[in-house]
């Protein structure tokens with residue numbers, strides 16, 4: 434399928450299947466009420482923090498408390514990231530010429546992300562924990578990152594994937610784990626996973642299509658930036674900020690182990706990026722120097738052979 438056709442298919446899919454934060458979630462259904470003593474807030478094993486010895490040995494009520502905080506905070510980080518994304522999509526679309534195939538899809542994506550930020554914020558509000566979300570540096574740079582979308586759109590969409598791939602990966606792992614999750618959070622994740630599949634598809638398409646058309650020196654710089662962007666944004670999303678660590682009372686030694694010294698954590702970190710490693714290869718955004726960076730940043734590994742290939746097969 435040609436690039437234009439793929440974008441049209443994605444746009445049509447957005448028209449056919451889309452969600453409204455306040456139509457498609459029965460917020461006031463009593464089954465969706467957030468009870469801060471509910472055992473379903475205990476972190477699943479699929480969350481790297483939830484799988485630690487430290488967490489498992491906390492008394493149940495602390496596990497619930499930390500679990501609710503952690504899930505609200507991850508949701509807050511996700512929505513902050515999406516706010517940056519929406520602003521970037523507008524800058525991106527602003528610079529597109531008439532007749533550009535990207536305009537329509539980028540705008541569908543922004544519409545969907547607006548609904549995501551609404552549903553995420555509503556969840557945070559109902560969770561009743563005053564979480565700050567992303568680390569300070571990300572929040573400070575938040576207003577400036579969207580400017581990249583106009584000047585270096587390929588770099589911007591690499592950044593989009595750096596946020597969307599880890600969130601998607603973690604949400605799918607939780608949904609597939611078979612653990613009992615709170616139905617409100619379950620519904621939110623289900624909606625999110627459904628729409629993110631398209632967003633991730635678009636970012637892959639865009640980078641794969643546009644990167645080979647850049648000048649050589651631009652490709653060289655982007656190849657180096659690629660793993661750095663991936664690792665920085667994945668950390669901003671997955672690793673609890675200093676404030677979050679303090680609020681949850683996670684000992685420093687546990688933080689160091691989990692992010693990312695333990696072999697299981699390292700494996701997970703590498704698995705997150707199998708699809709983007711494939712993209713980097715396909716888009717011609719890999720060179721000898723950049724391979725060293727992927728390795729130094731501990732996100733090297735075999736690329737997937739196709740998108741969403743199960744990680745056990747890709748590792």
Ligand SMILES: [Fe+2]
Pocket residue numbers: 515545546549625629
């Ligand atoms: Fe989203």
Ligand SMILES: [Fe+2]
Pocket residue numbers: 546597628629632633
């Ligand atoms: Fe998205």
